[in-house]
Amino acid sequence: MLEPGDLLALAFDREAGVAVASRTACLDLSGDPVSVVHEVEQELRPRWVWWDRSTADRLAAAGLVVDRCWDILIAHRLQVGGWSTSIAEVWAHLHGLDPQTVPQMGQMDLLATADEGHDVDQPSRPDGHLRPEWIAGAWSESPVRRMRWASLTLESASSQIAQLEAKDSSGRLRSTARSESAAELLCAELERDGLPIDETEAVRIIGDASGPRPRTYAEEDAARARRDHEVLQLLDPPQDVNLRNPADVKAMLRRSGLDLPDTRAWRLEQLRGTDPLIDALLKWRKDERIATTYGWGWLDENVAGGRLRGSWTSADGAAGRMTASAGLHNLPAPMRPAVAAEPGHRFVRADLGQIEPRVLAAVSGDPALIEATREADLYRPVAHRLGVSREIAKVAVLGAMYGATTGESAGALQGLQRSYPTAMQLLEHAAERGRLGEDVFTIGGRRVRMGGGASPDGDIERARSAAASRGRYARNALIQGAAAEFFKVWAVLVRRRLRPFGATVVLCLHDELLVQVPEAAGQEAADAMVHAIGEAAHHWSPQPDVRFVADVSIIRRWSEAKA
């Protein structure tokens, strides 16, 4: 029988059945696959191994909760960068097969012929590649196939772990692969559960911004024309301007005596109050945003049964941030009152404070910056040390991490280099690699691809600008990527530690977690979320003395959180 051990490969298909493979046994478990997995989870607490998100999705759909896992594709992407990959490619990689010869799904018919005389109950073909039809689902068709699939899953993970440890003896890569795997599982659950929405409130907000729900296309056009008219009526010689065309808007403003390089909001915002046209245009854009992106169509398409659902990826961004669709990551502030805990429940919202400079202190090991993290407001000691205002210090630190070169922060940059040389050197080194087109690596071991080096010929100015852009990108990726890794360690710990309270994570937002919890458990859950920060830092931070802080509140609506 199965014994307590670390890795336990899982071939799970609710309809077909379930097989598991450990180092000592391989079983096709008959009966109810859901209760079987549940029992094994409770009794053995294994680290479940699977190939990709499809297993996480199946577990989520079955309502199964497991804690520890290893997602082979997630671990692979961590090492090769943000490129898409597949089971077939990772298999080929692990077995030293030529990636060019990986069979495609479209070739299945041809392969079936070429396969004649071979045992199609074997997962791999004579040439060593995995059978595409197995990957597509044929692995689950019989007990023997399920067991073979579980076995090769375990073998693949084991050899992947061996390769990964040979590359990184610190164990950091392995640790990142674990937390990133759990984050991928969390994404499957976020996708299934969605974010609680008070639909009545959502309807009210959308109605206020874009007018009542149109019943016909004509009504929709009329509402659109009404919004446009608020701006166009201010034009002295009456003109027909397409407000949705930036070039037209720029020309319109020039005719009104405003010559601007572009029409971006921050630029117009500085002119607010100087010209009614500017104010009207800014209001038009806010309303237009709600009407087009977060209006009736958005509500119909993404909100159902009191939940806003979108797709979640755990590391889609270049530097490994989580991404989400359907507005989950960019819901305008005026719409946030619609995000409301369900009856009898509360949200616990926690966001990591000043996460990027604290992460910079951790990954660089800069002693002076580590010292600054001891303060709840890190920018204060930095300002004191530089002899500048807090605001200037903040802009300078952020500018150093984003690659700003001009403006007020440029002066303070000198001071940063003198006071925090270790941190600044780390950033500068990353920027230099980026300019040269060389990949950089986050502290957790994620490869960030720089996509092609310097172009050999052509416009020198363009090449210079592209190199500078890559430099800024690399500089930021190191920090943003590390922050994303730390955040995910925290998020998956919260998922596990808060489960006894009946709490579920309902939103992950780069440095912010929103958890829904039964009303009575609010305070305990909030305390546990704060405690999990220290635990996450213990797991993740290369520097034990770096302090991470959070702002936590127990609220009914997302909008109630502090500004």
Added chain:
DNA sequence: ATCGTAGGCGCC
């Protein structure tokens, strides 16, 4: 018609 790109804005 369908595609990719650019400008723009929402959030972090």
Added chain:
DNA sequence: AAAGGGCGCCTACGAT
């Protein structure tokens, strides 16, 4: 205070 990094999603537009 400056306008730098990331993503998703909108519209318009030029190329195919």
